[in-house]
Amino acid sequence: MRDGATATRIETTDGGVVDDETEVTSADLEWLAHCILLAGSARDRGDHPFGSLVVTTAGRTVEGLNSVVTGRDPTGHAETNVVRLAALQLSPEELATSTLYTSTEPCAMCAGAIYWSGIGRVVFALSEQGLAAIVAEQEGVPTMRLPCREVFARGGRRVVVAGPVELPEAVDVHDGFWI
Numbered sequence: 564m565r566d567g568a569t570a571t572r573i574e575t576t577d578g579g580v581v582d583d584e585t586e587v588t589s590a591d592l593e594w595l596a597h598c599i600l601l602a603g604s605a606r607d608r609g610d611h612p613f614g615s616l617v618v619t620t621a622g623r624t625v626e627g628l629n630s631v632v633t634g635r636d637p638t639g640h641a642e643t644n645v646v647r648l649a650a651l652q653l654s655p656e657e658l659a660t661s662t663l664y665t666s667t668e669p670c671a672m673c674a675g676a677i678y679w680s681g682i683g684r685v686v687f688a689l690s691e692q693g694l695a696a697i698v699a700e701q702e703g704v705p706t707m708r709l710p711c712r713e714v715f716a717r718g719g720r721r722v723v724v725a726g727p728v729e730l731p732e733a734v735d736v737h738d739g740f741w742i
């Protein structure tokens with residue numbers, strides 16, 4: 564539950580209040596657009612086109628880019644990178660009331676990292692199913708088709724999920740990359 568929230572109402576980073584934590588607000592759309600720009604930056608530097616950020620209820624942000632290629636690290640997904648950075652910079656209380664935004668639905672590994680970080684809400688644009696339609700395998704390895712909601716549902720605490728959010732730019736950032 565978020566600061567100042569009841570069981571069904573949350574305050575958003577843009578000062579509004581919504582009755583459903585899975586509702587996508589105008590502020591959520593702006594943060595997702597920023598994630599897609601981060602994904603483009605990752606792609607421009609030679610990494611996979613994924614970007615993510617964590618936003619606290621006070622509006623503080625932590626950004627993460629994919630670094631699988633440039634970092635030679637198969638765990639260097641945008642979400643795992645931003646979780647590591649956010650955990651260093653934010654208190655557990657801040658993480659619990661923060662939202663992680665990402666250009667594409669978190670994979671099973673990233674969902675696990677998000678879960679263990681204590682982050683309370685995830686908003687994503689492109690679904691894992693949408694990504695699988697674009698790229699069936701990476702370097703000969705089939706993609707995992709496991710929605711983040713299924714990973715979170717196996718945990719002992721609630722992680723609110725909003726998405727997918729249909730944004731053409733979330734698909735466009737992958738155009739021609741996985742050839």
